[in-house]
Amino acid sequence: MIEIEGITKRYGDITVVDDVSMVIEPRSVTVIVGTSGSGKTTLLRMINRLVEPSAGAIRLDGADNRSLPGYELRRSIGYVIQGHGLFPHRTVAENIATVPLLLGWDSERIRARVEELMSLFQLDPAEFASRYPHELSGGQQQRVGVARALAAGPNVLLMDEPFGALDPIIRTKAQEDLLAIQKRLGTTIVLVTHDMEEAVHMGDRIAVMDGGRLLQYDTPDRILAHPASTFVDTLVGASEKPFRLLSLGRVGDAVEEGRAEGEPIADDASQRDALAELLWSGRPALPVRNANGRLIGRVTVDGLVRLAACPA
Numbered sequence: 001m002i003e004i005e006g007i008t009k010r011y012g013d014i015t016v017v018d019d020v021s022m023v024i025e026p027r028s029v030t031v032i033v034g035t036s037g038s039g040k041t042t043l044l045r046m047i048n049r050l051v052e053p054s055a056g057a058i059r060l061d062g063a064d065n066r067s068l069p070g071y072e073l074r075r076s077i078g079y080v081i082q083g084h085g086l087f088p089h090r091t092v093a094e095n096i097a098t099v100p101l102l103l104g105w106d107s108e109r110i111r112a113r114v115e116e117l118m119s120l121f122q123l124d125p126a127e128f129a130s131r132y133p134h135e136l137s138g139g140q141q142q143r144v145g146v147a148r149a150l151a152a153g154p155n156v157l158l159m160d161e162p163f164g165a166l167d168p169i170i171r172t173k174a175q176e177d178l179l180a181i182q183k184r185l186g187t188t189i190v191l192v193t194h195d196m197e198e199a200v201h202m203g204d205r206i207a208v209m210d211g212g213r214l215l216q217y218d219t220p221d222r223i224l225a226h227p228a229s230t231f232v233d234t235l236v237g238a239s240e241k242p243f244r245l246l247s248l249g250r251v252g253d254a255v256e257e258g259r260a261e262g263e264p265i266a267d268d269a270s271q272r273d274a275l276a277e278l279l280w281s282g283r284p285a286l287p288v289r290n291a292n293g294r295l296i297g298r299v300t301v302d303g304l305v306r307l308a309a310c311p312a
């Protein structure tokens, strides 16, 4: 658990993070969004003390984050930035081994950990371990950056625009992969992004910042349905809200009785994908299949339109 209490950062007369308090649950994904200059990065960097606060406190699992020297604290917290910041003259394996080496792990343990992480991130060690960052694609570099941040098994992973440099298709895959790995490892993730779509897709909770203040901190569906102010409403994209609500729901939760013609859609697809398919193919309903391939009913345009309306 990360407890942020009245955290404030001032540079001279200017307050860039202003009395922010929030509690981040363990094993959750919290996404910080806001306009440029609203203090997102500064807030994130006060968690691992790359920035020292002017006032307030941050506790990690009950311990004040000032109880350790900053460099020691940072070895226990993963950190990923846009463009990943890999060391260009170190191989993939050496990059991933950075923190375990600093922690004095023996070479066999490091080798095993590097192989485990490379496999987890779908990078064949035989092919990639001895390559240098410039010999990788952008998506592969990004995966190495996250693998490096997770190498020493931190409970907390801080990510600043981690997918910013990826094209939209690789970006979606990278988000999916990260969520799967996060669930498997139980890591608590705090992620900064400009991309509301990413925030709604990835966040268990979203923190909305403006001018250094925390305007709203809530689940994506509550932020979409009950924005705390017109600013939040505009930021989350008023015109996109119905589609964002649908992207949170699974087809399995919109199944109606009955039959429909054509290729079935999987029950774990998003409701947004189902609506897109229905509109694109000009059909009023699609059959739905479960993970075993059995048909379990249908999903209809009318049903999805009802779900896209503002919840009471």
Ligand SMILES: Nc1ncnc2c1ncn2[C@@H]1O[C@H](COP(=O)(O)OP(=O)(O)OP(=O)(O)O)[C@@H](O)[C@H]1O
Pocket: 011, 016, 034, 035, 036, 037, 038, 039, 040, 041, 042, 043
């Ligand atoms: N070292 C510093 N000295 C003075 N001002 C700073 C310093 N670091 C950041 N700031 C200011 O603090 C404000 C918040 O910056 P921060 O990087 O946290 O914003 P952000 O929300 O992450 O922005 P962006 O989305 O553009 O990255 C900005 O106005 C920035 O200019």
